[in-house]
Every structure is written in structure tokens, then in C-alpha cells.
Amino acid sequence: MRAVRCEGAGGPEVLGIGEVADPSPGPGEVLVRVRAAGVNRADLLQRQGHYPPPPGAPETLGLECSGTVAAVGAGVHGWQPGQDCVALLAGGGYAELVGVPAGQLITPPPGVDLVTAGGLVEVAATVVSNLDHAGVGAGxxxxxxxxxGGIGSFAVQYARALGCRVLTTAGSADKLAYCLDLGADEAFDYHADWPAAVRAAAPGGVDAVLDVMGASYLTDNVSVLAADGHLLVIGMQGGRRGELDLGALLARRASVSALALRSRPVEQKSAICARVGEVVWPMLADGRVRPAHETRFPLEQAAEAHALLESGRSHGKIVLVV
Known part of the structure; x- marks a missing residue:
């Protein structure tokens, strides 16, 4: 089969298309013929050599895909060849075929075309699992x-659909307008003094921060938390190491969580996928959440897709089409 291969670690130029051996489904697994694969920040980190796949996962990039069941392994029930599906992956999505534990497959959301569906499940699983962990709900x-961004576009809408007041940051006037169109109550330019703007908008603090930046935002994120608030770290675009003021954390009775999705056991990821199908797919069906703005590239242009994501010029989701 064809797959995107990394010729060493580095910039987008290390990505190329090549032939690799077809996978076969083991016990409890489903073989998926890929229609589309979402491009995520974690893929950039893996390409750069900073985020190796978990033991046993494919070396090929790609943490989510959509497609059609090609074959099923021993002990799999409820799936059969020819069924459309979306899948949460530990790797392998940038390819024509990928093997997936059966619990990490769900039917595509109703009314969403299969290519768009290829960029939905990883962001939904990330946001839902984090906000569930923090107990975020109406009010x-x-x-x-x-x-x-890809995760942010979904998170703004999902939190709004839960009945939350949603504040967000973005880096340009058109992106701020996009966030407001998605349903954010207020949007702040992160090049300006966003912590002051957040404190002015929420004098009592925010109940949860969903953070893709990591180290560079650590102090400011803690400073805007409400009592019993939660800082949920899901990315490290601003670095891995920061200084944490434990006194500030204690004063707020707050928590800092870093909940990686990729390394979770199959049982946990299967439960999260089931949760996505239970709570998110109905929101897509009735319009409370809509798919993000989407940029599509053919699989052969994975390098161009990575370059666009790294540039910061894109908004919404980038998807590779097989």
C-alpha cells in the first residue's frame, strides 16, 4: 500500500510517499481502507522527532481517519466489510490501510461526508475527555x-453547546471573527495582554482553561483560574518546561492536568470513542456543533499540509484525502 513516510526527522520536506507492507487485522482489530486522515499538531512533533509512537503502534503518522472496513480480525463483532467508519488511532492514518482496535471505531456522524469526518474524532475525543475530567458543565x-485551530474550533462550539460561557484567544482579526462566529462570547488577540482581558471579562476567574501552549502560558493560565478551577494542558507549542507558582495554585484550590490521549490503554480510548458517539454526534446532527472550516490536500501533499499548519496561516482543520 501507499503511505506517507518520514525520511528522518526534520521539516516538512522529510515527508514523502512510498510503498509499505499492507497491515493485517489481529484479534480484536479492524482493517480500515482510509478515505481521509486528519492532520494534527502531534503529527508535526512526531515528524520532528519529539513524539515517538507508543510501543506497537505504526511508525506512520496519523492519529485519526475515516474510511471503510476492509476486513475484521478474530473476535470482532458489530463491524463487517463495507461499513463506513471513523477511527481514533495511535498512528498509521497517513496511509491507504490501517489496523485499529475495534473499540476505537465508531460510525460516522450523520449528515457529515466521509472526508470531513476524517478530521473530527481526534479533536472531539481530546476535548470531551478533558472537559469530562474537569467536570465542566452548564454555567x-x-x-x-x-x-x-482544529481543536479550538471544536472546543469553542462544544463548550457552548454544554451551556458554558466561552472565552478564547486567536492571533489575527479574521481568526477572532471566526471564533465569534463559532459561538465564543469573547475573543482576545494573544499578541496583546490576553490575561488582563480575560480577568476583565471574568473577574471571578475561569473554571477551566483548555491550553495548547504549555510552558509559556503556565503562569498566566494559573492567574486567570477561578477557585477550584482546572488547567487542562493538551499541547506544548510554547515549550515543555515552565515555572509553577504552587502558592497561586493553592490559593485557588486549583489543579493542573496533562491528559495525553495517544498513550492511553485501548480500553480507555474505546470508552472515550463511545462517549464521542453518544454526546458529540447528536450535536453535529442538530447543528449545535458544525464541522470546522476545512482545507484538503491529497495524501501525496502531506508535506504541504504540514507546512501550512506550521505557518499559522490556516484556521479550522486540515485533512489529507486518500
């Missing part, structure tokens, strides 16, 4: 960093 105030 909470949530700050979403990078609200115009």
Missing part, C-alpha cells in the same frame, strides 16, 4: 486557547 466559564 461554567471556559477559556479555549487557539480557538481558530
Amino acid at each position: 461554567a466559564t471556559v477559556l479555549v486557547h487557539g480557538g481558530a
